[in-house]
Amino acid sequence: MKFSGTDSYVATEDLAVAVNAAVTLQRPLLVKGEPGTGKTELARQVAASLNLPMVEWHVKSTTRAQQGLYEYDAVSRLRDSQLGDARVHDVRNYIRKGKLWQAFEAPGRVVLLIDEVDKADIEFPNDLLQELDRMEFHVYETGETVRAQHRPVIIITSNNEKELPDAFLRRCFFHYIRFPDAETMRAIVRVHFPDIKDALLTEALTRFYTLREQPGLKKKPSTSEVLDWLKLILAEDLAPEDLKGDGRSLLPRLHGALLKNEQDVALFERLAFLDRQQRR
Known part of the structure; x- marks a missing residue:
């Protein structure tokens, strides 16, 4: 599985080397560069080139790391209990799977895009360290542990709006997309x-x-x-x-x-x- 660009995406030699190195090392590829230099599109083209499905997680300023794992809808469960709904007896009915969960449980390898990670709070990347390292997380409401069946190809983009934690950077393969000559x-x-x-x-x-x-x-x-x-x-x-x-x-x-x-x-x-x- 080697990436060298596609018919619709021109990848420079150093960018292709970075993608393939991250895939080989099984580490997230952290891509920085000016807005509009094709960071997000890179992930889509890697997925197309390697013939892999893609899961996209677009980060906003209000995004929390927990949302990438799962969310427990306690409010809906309380409402259903008041209405006597039988669904209330199974907590799994109120668990919403996040993008990491979707990537982890996929039947085959996928490309996971975590887009514009620097938009979120500074603690956001730190809160994902263990999950990205161990490729698993615990669901406290059900007592189960979700483990990746196949380690996804993870591409993380940043517009350099804020510094990322050193502990997070150590776990990534880094590439800066220079503006094209x-x-x-x-x-x-x-x-x-x-x-x-x-x-x-x-x-x-x-x-x-x-x-x-x-x-x-x-x-x-x-x-x-x-x-x-x-x-x-x-x-x-x-x-x-x-x-x-x-x-x-x-x-x-x-x-x-x-x-x-x-x-x-x-x-x-x-x-x-x-x-x-x-x-x-």
Whole structure:
């Protein structure tokens, strides 16, 4: 079982090495990188490449580690007892299985995605240490121990919003997805838009990287945003020369797909104003 990318996902050599190392070591793969660099999609493509089912756990700021194991609905059980429902005699009727339980009890190996682990409370990753290490947990309400029938391939993503505990990091194989260079980005674009003309692609990527590397930019556009921009360019049937701004700013056409806040738009407008002043 080796991952090398798929027809719809360009994996760099170091990323493929990281995935395969984590699979071999049977350790979670912790993937960090800028938002929009394909961390979540990586897990889906690993599942597709290895022909494995996938279980996705998308973490929010309110998510607790216990929810990944199971939740006991005591309120529903109390209500049913008041109504005389016979289901109340079996506590299992009120146990909701979490994503880890689903992955552990799967009849075959699965890919388990724990997405954006850094969104939750700082104790969240610590609370999962034993379960991810031993591949088992105890259900106190029923007295049973749930053990993984097959150790899942675990991929954990983080946007680096907060530091993760050292004890958690020690249990993971780590990889940082660097922003693609121009050559890699060209290959990524070709996967999504195989018929795009070379001249248009070259001009678009030149303008994209110039914009992205502008000092003072609050939010740099990501891979997903350049793909959205190119989709609009192709939909409008624009030519390379059409990608220039309107002369009053340094912004490219359809820049709303690339820049997502008013500060960055204002930055380029100021730069254009200063450029016009200097030319007078």
